[in-house]
Amino acid sequence: MTKPELFILCNAVADEVRLERGITTDSPAATRKVSMMAEVLRTVGVRTILLSLGRGRQDGSGRYFRPRIGRQRGVATVYGGMLHRPILSELLSCWAPLPILWRRRHKGQGSLLLLYNRMPAYVPAIWLARLLGYRIALDLEDGETVLKGWSMRAIKARMLIALTDSACNAGALLACEALSLATRLQPQEAYYGVSSKPGSTRLFDKRExxxxxxxxxxxxxxxxxxxxxxxxxxxxxxxxxxxxxxxxxxxxxxxxxxxxxxxxxxxxxxxxxxxxxxxxxxxxxxxxxxxxxxxxxxxxxxxxxxxxxxxxxxxxxxxxxxxxxxxxxxxxxxxxxxxxxxxxxxxxxxxxxxxxxxxxxxxxxxxxxxxxxxxxxxxxxxxxxxxxxxxxxxx
Structure with missing residues (x-):
């Protein structure tokens, strides 16, 4: 039987990529969680590829880093390019996942695109994947804290939720049960992460x-x-x-x-x-x-x-x-x-x-x-x- 195929759209960044590109605004905890998820899915027969934006806050220097392929915990990772220029940096990230989703379009209906949180840069990839027949699910790690009112932040948050969730047809993983109120997607499943090889028990018998x-x-x-x-x-x-x-x-x-x-x-x-x-x-x-x-x-x-x-x-x-x-x-x-x-x-x-x-x-x-x-x-x-x-x- 053909292995199920999963693409995880995220911004997980390995240390060597982070240092090379001068990224200082990444989340190590998010990188660990998404890479360990991909690793454990491989062990249960799911072909998994990380589609990473490979970006951080641009510094205005104009430096450009080409897209590249790497591995995180043995999982193939495709990094988008990064340009240290305002506006152009965001536009490049919007484009980054599109080529590989297009190349794999012949397997679209048998593949699933999992979105690690909602991000504006994901929107073009989400809707291209939907048009190509991919199943799409959301891994919701953080709920929006400002949704009410007519502030620009609240309006942007509501627009992002609408553009993201309306394209998802395969439900949502939730970082905690309370996030069930942050999306109408169904089905839902709480997922807390995966443990690695256990460490040693602490005896608290050291001097400090x-x-x-x-x-x-x-x-x-x-x-x-x-x-x-x-x-x-x-x-x-x-x-x-x-x-x-x-x-x-x-x-x-x-x-x-x-x-x-x-x-x-x-x-x-x-x-x-x-x-x-x-x-x-x-x-x-x-x-x-x-x-x-x-x-x-x-x-x-x-x-x-x-x-x-x-x-x-x-x-x-x-x-x-x-x-x-x-x-x-x-x-x-x-x-x-x-x-x-x-x-x-x-x-x-x-x-x-x-x-x-x-x-x-x-x-x-x-x-x-x-x-x-x-x-x-x-x-x-x-x-x-x-x-x-x-x-x-x-x-």
């Missing part, structure tokens, strides 16, 4: 307890609240507690706060700022951590419009996940995480102090989180679930 904050370092991800909690602990810390060492990696507007905190580590917790790391550097750092932080505010606009995929990665590695109580995190981790119920830096400081004072209990919760993630997001389970949803007619 190492904590990790990674990704976008901004108020919208709880960075300011964490900085305030570190300040609180430095003024109210107990010498009896096991020392805490916070590691910060990524970029964002709040990074400067942690850089400032790292200049004076005479009072714990210690803060180290690593900046943006490549995949190898990040993986190496993750293996040394004990606690992973996922702190998108409970009261923020992202609380129920996305799912913090990093919790799967961190729990799978064996870390204790300290997370705000948002989205479907409890569905995935259950009792295998430590939850921050309020957006309160003093309460966050208390949670961190509890970890420092109760290493055995912290280790037990971390083990529970690893077990739950492996059960919910194992490659076999995730692959079967995705194939069943995306290709129900041939399962």
């Amino acid at each position: 307890i190492h904590l990790l904050l990674g990704g976008t370092i901004a108020p919208s991800t709880g960075a300011d609240m964490l900085a305030a909690a570190i300040e609180h602990l430095r003024h109210h810390s107990s010498s009896k507690a096991r020392p805490l060492h916070l590691h910060v990696t990524g970029t964002g507007e709040s990074l400067a706060q942690f850089t400032r905190l790292s200049t004076d580590n005479s009072h714990g917790p210690t803060v180290t700022v690593h900046g943006r790391l490549d995949n190898t550097g990040y993986t190496g750092l993750l293996a040394k951590m004990d606690v992973g932080l996922a702190l998108k505010p409970n009261s923020g606009p992202l609380a129920h419009t996305t799912f913090p995929s990093k919790v799967v990665e961190m729990a799978n590695e064996g870390l204790l996940v300290l997370t705000t109580d948002i989205s479907d995190v409890r569905t995935v981790l259950g009792a295998g995480a430590l939850y921050l119920e309020r957006d309160d830096p003093v309460l966050l400081a208390e949670k961190l102090r509890w970890i420092a004072n109760n290493p055995a209990e912290a280790a037990a919760i971390a083990r529970g989180g690893m077990i739950n993630v492996i059960d919910q997001c194992s490659p076999a389970r995730a692959g079967a679930k995705l194939r069943r949803f995306l290709f129900p007619e041939i399962v």
Whole structure:
């Protein structure tokens, strides 16, 4: 029987492409999630190709990078060209996926185009694929937070939803259950990602307890609240507690706060700022951590419009996940995480102090989180679930 064929339209960018093109606005978490999805689909017999725009914010330099072919986790990836010029950069990205969709038109009715989120640059490819007979599905990772009213942002968001969803005829994968309200597409299926090879269980028996904050370092991800909690602990810390060492990696507007905190580590917790790391550097750092932080505010606009995929990665590695109580995190981790119920830096400081004072209990919760993630997001389970949803007619 002919293998089902899947194209994932996305902006997943491997490190070598990111560095070559000078891309600084990509999402490493999104790249990991989409490439791991493609990898697991290959293992269940789906021929998968990533169609990546291969772009970031243009810098006005006029540099041009030709389209290229590469691999991410063994999956063939076709990158569109990138031009560092305003307007022309966006137009080039709109064109990027069209040639390969046209070349594969003879298999259109047996192929599926999966859209990783809604993006304006996808619209020409979406409608060409629809005209050529492709089945089209949406992988909705982030819900729109501004839809009402007549602001330009709201009007653009409504137009993008209409242009995207009206072309989709094969349903929607959802990053969390609450996103079912963000689209009328049917059928729908929640997909939280896939676990990789499990890490080692953490015993919390080292001299220091190492904590990790990674990704976008901004108020919208709880960075300011964490900085305030570190300040609180430095003024109210107990010498009896096991020392805490916070590691910060990524970029964002709040990074400067942690850089400032790292200049004076005479009072714990210690803060180290690593900046943006490549995949190898990040993986190496993750293996040394004990606690992973996922702190998108409970009261923020992202609380129920996305799912913090990093919790799967961190729990799978064996870390204790300290997370705000948002989205479907409890569905995935259950009792295998430590939850921050309020957006309160003093309460966050208390949670961190509890970890420092109760290493055995912290280790037990971390083990529970690893077990739950492996059960919910194992490659076999995730692959079967995705194939069943995306290709129900041939399962």
